[in-house]
Amino acid sequence: MKGRLKKTVVLVGMMGAGKTAVGNALARMLDVPFLDSDEEIERAANMTVAEIFARDGEAFFRARESEVLARLLAAEPCILSTGGGAFLAPDNRAAIEKKGVSVWLKADLDLLWQRVRHKTTRPLLRTPDPKATLAGLLEAREPVYAQSGLIVQAQPHYSIEDMARKVMEALAGRQDVLETA
Numbered sequence: 001m002k003g004r005l006k007k008t009v010v011l012v013g014m015m016g017a018g019k020t021a022v023g024n025a026l027a028r029m030l031d032v033p034f035l036d037s038d039e040e041i042e043r044a045a046n047m048t049v050a051e052i053f054a055r056d057g058e059a060f061f062r063a064r065e066s067e068v069l070a071r072l073l074a075a076e077p078c079i080l081s082t083g084g085g086a087f088l089a090p091d092n093r094a095a096i097e098k099k100g101v102s103v104w105l106k107a108d109l110d111l112l113w114q115r116v117r118h119k120t121t122r123p124l125l126r127t128p129d130p131k132a133t134l135a136g137l138l139e140a141r142e143p144v145y146a147q148s149g150l151i152v153q154a155q156p157h158y159s160i161e162d163m164a165r166k167v168m169e170a171l172a173g174r175q176d177v178l179e180t181a
């Protein structure tokens with residue numbers, strides 16, 4: 001399936017849901033740019049997300065995240081991966097709905113934990129019980145992620161390409177986002 005992207009596709013969901021990997025594959029399928037809002041923030045700040053959290057706190061980071069998201073949504077249509085908390089801000093959700101479409105890559109706790117448990121780059125999981133922290137974040141965030149324009153359920157046996165194809169299938173039903181050839 002090929003198509004022309006009319007609006008930016010914003011991948012949302014928990015850390016470990018596959019937003020970056022699936023986003024890269026999807027961008028290749030559609031021959032459009034792939035951008036990662038966390039990478040754009042890091043480039044602008046010349047420091048990592050973890051360093052920004054440690055030095056300036058989460059509120060400062062979230063403000064920069066909103067600024068970067070607005071800038072990226074104003075650019076040419078692309079595939080955009082966001083940090084797990086970006087979609088939680090009502091202003092970010094409104095901006096995404098106005099300029100693009102949000103796609104929740106929905107994954108259950110076991111799959112997310114399997115993917116993030118050995119990563120040291122997740123500042124929110126630097127706790128005495130990171131799996132319980134992840135479970136709490138998932139429980140709190142799921143009702144907000146459920147407000148996404150599209151929802152694509154991840155399965156443990158799906159490859160990155162399988163998930164990208166599932167997202168393409170979901171997008172195919174949205175002529176306002178993807179013009180299929």
